[in-house]
Amino acid sequence: MTGTFARLSTPAARTADETASPAIHHGGDLGAARLQFPGAPTPWLDLSTGINPVPYPAHDISAEALTRLPDAAALAQLQAAAAQAYGATSAEHIVAGAGTQTIIQWLPKLFPAKRVALLGFGYQEYPAVWHAANAEVVVAQDIAELIEPGIDVAIVVNPNNPDGRIVPSQGLAGIAARLARRGGLLIVDEAFMDVTRPSASLVPILPERGALVLRSFGKAYGLAGLRLGFAVAGLDVAEKLRAALGPWAVSGPAIEIATAALADTSWLTQSVIRLERQAARLDALLTAAGFAIIGGTALFRLAQHQQATQWFEALGRRGILTRPFPERRTWLRFGLPGDEADWMRLTETLQGHAGAIT
Secondary structure, eight states, X not given: OOOOOEEEEOTTTOOHHHHSOOOOOOSOOHHHHHHHOTTOOSSOEEOSSOOOSSOOOOOOOOHXXXXXXXXXXXXXXXXXXXXXXXXXXXXXXXXXXXXXXXXXXXXXXXXXXXXXXXXXXXXXXXXXXXXXXXXXXXXXXXXXXXXXXXXXXXXXXXXXXXXXXXXXXXXXXXXXHHHHHTTXXXXXXXXXXXXSOGGGOSGGGOOSSSEEEEEESHHHHTOGGGOOEEEEEOHHHHHHHHHHHOTTOSOHHHHHHHHHHHHOHHHHHHHHHHHHHHHHHHXXXXXXXXXXXXXXXXXXXXXXOTTHHHHHHHHHHTTEEOEEOTTOTTEEEEEOOOSHXXXXXXXXXXHHXXXXXX
């Protein structure tokens, strides 16, 4: 089988500067935005993240959740709620952590690899953490390349961030099986699966060996500051990860709020309906301003424009932060505005600059 890998770097080829964890651009950095656009009006309208702008209505947090160490029984209830919500076989397959990024940081340490394949351009923390572990990281253009000889770990962000590409779960299960036979691992990041197509999730058909799935809580439920994420894996891998994270890996307030939220299926269903409607509204606004919609999910839209850099700056000067991509200069990612005032602010800014930026 011949692949079409794009090589990012190899341990031998990297300089000392490259090895020292290059800066990763993320959304939500209002501190940097204020420095870049000191004259921008406030408050900022932050559209640079893919987080639900209408969060789950977190109930009053109990005094015990704030004053006592997280309770093991309460954590077990959270894991059971996550297993039910995601379609896992049992709560024992669920590992909770302080956000999926915390779990991502552990993966190269727990599952050492010489060669890692990432499907397409996506979340840049993955190549960063594996580079830091002296692995060679390659970008695969097709899922068949994820099982090329020499690949120890394959990574698929599904749906992909930022273009929303979805790989069917049956195909991923087959890749996991092939990797498992040679001691490899498939990592599937389903951070945006809650609002996309839950039927595409690998979790309900997760094999016992060869696969690990990550699920984010904060994005769909609009509570990113709570810092909560889950790994779903076979029992051996789950226990290995649980031991690495150690006791009290999740705060008491996060356990309490998320246990209620994950069981509230009606709220999520209605939220997804609203998000899909608003995503369509955003598409129409961006298209009218001269952008081409090239992907995304119900939480963010990926738009292309030959003058994307000019748009980023024009919006920034008006106190509206979007997500640029240094690697893709014609792309901007837009999150969803929250209330009607935010929608009108974005609409007026897009309409006011559309004629000037062509």
